[in-house]
Amino acid sequence: MGRSVATLDVVYRHRLGHGEDPRHGAMARGWSVQRALCATQREDGLELTLLVTPLEDEPHPAQQRLRPHAVRDAQVRQRPAAYAIALCDSAVLATEFSGKTGVPGQWGLPGGGIEPGEDPADTVVREAWEEAGQRLESPVLIDVQSDHWVGHAPNGVLEDFHAVRLIYAARCPDPGTAVVHDVGGTTSAARWVPLEDWHTVSWTRGARALLHRHLESCVSGLALDAHCRTDS
Structure with a gap:
């Protein structure tokens, strides 16, 4: 809408x-x-x-990605998910992808799939606790990402996959040492990354792009006042 x-x-x-x-x-x-x-x-x-x-110019039809004939049997899957740029006064929360994903060892933002009937803002609160043991407050929607590709999921299934990611900014009022509660899932580790060092982390391409676009405004706009522990 x-x-x-x-x-x-x-x-x-x-x-x-x-x-x-x-x-x-x-x-x-x-x-x-x-x-x-x-x-x-x-x-x-x-x-x-x-x-x-x-629009200032005349609208034009969006180009559709052409898919090879050989992948017409791929399973069609659209996955809405929600993620957070979660901050305290001195750090941003990061989660490391496990071997159950296609990007093991890379780092991203806490978040995941929206459960049926779940408000997306509640998704980022739940996921931040499951993936990093941190409690977030008052998430604010700031962006939406959409990616579409055909390929094999980590379980080997060929998928025609559409990812719709809602991106929130949120503050952690009482940060502590990050700990993964959902052991054995898609998150292998979590940590608070000092703001001055965020660019040195091996982020996924999507997470790095979001931080480049939004981190500065999130830091200035969230009136952060919580003290972080940045040891992992």
């Missing part, structure tokens, strides 16, 4: 197609996305609200 910057009126609604980026959906309807406003779990699925302005 798109709301106009000028009036906050709803100017379009549409169901996100498999593999479709929400920004492309807006462009095809003559709108440019300024930022994500909120995400709510409805009876018929996840509702994402975006703040939009009219």
Whole structure:
């Protein structure tokens, strides 16, 4: 759903197609996305609200990624998930991917799949506790990512996979040493990374891009006042 910057009126609604980026959906309807406003779990699925302005140029159809004929038997899967740039006054929370993922040893943001009926903001609170033993408060939606690819999942299944990631900013009011509670899952370790050293970490490409885009504004906008322990 798109709301106009000028009036906050709803100017379009549409169901996100498999593999479709929400920004492309807006462009095809003559709108440019300024930022994500909120995400709510409805009876018929996840509702994402975006703040939009009219496109200056004529809208054009979003290009669809062509898929080879050989992968037409791939399992179609769309996965909505929620992640957090979780901060205290001196560090950002990071989680290491385990061997059950396609990027073992790389680091990302705490988060994961949205459970049926679960509010996405509650997802990041739950996942931060399961993956790092930290309690977050008042997550605020700041971005949405969409990725689409065909390939083999870690379990060997060939998937036509569409990842829709809601990105939140959140503060940890009482940070402590990070500990993984969901042992044996997709997270092998967790740590607080000092803000001045965040760029030295082996982040996934998506996590690094999000931190480049949002970390500075998150730090300045969350009025952080909690003291972190950055030992892992």
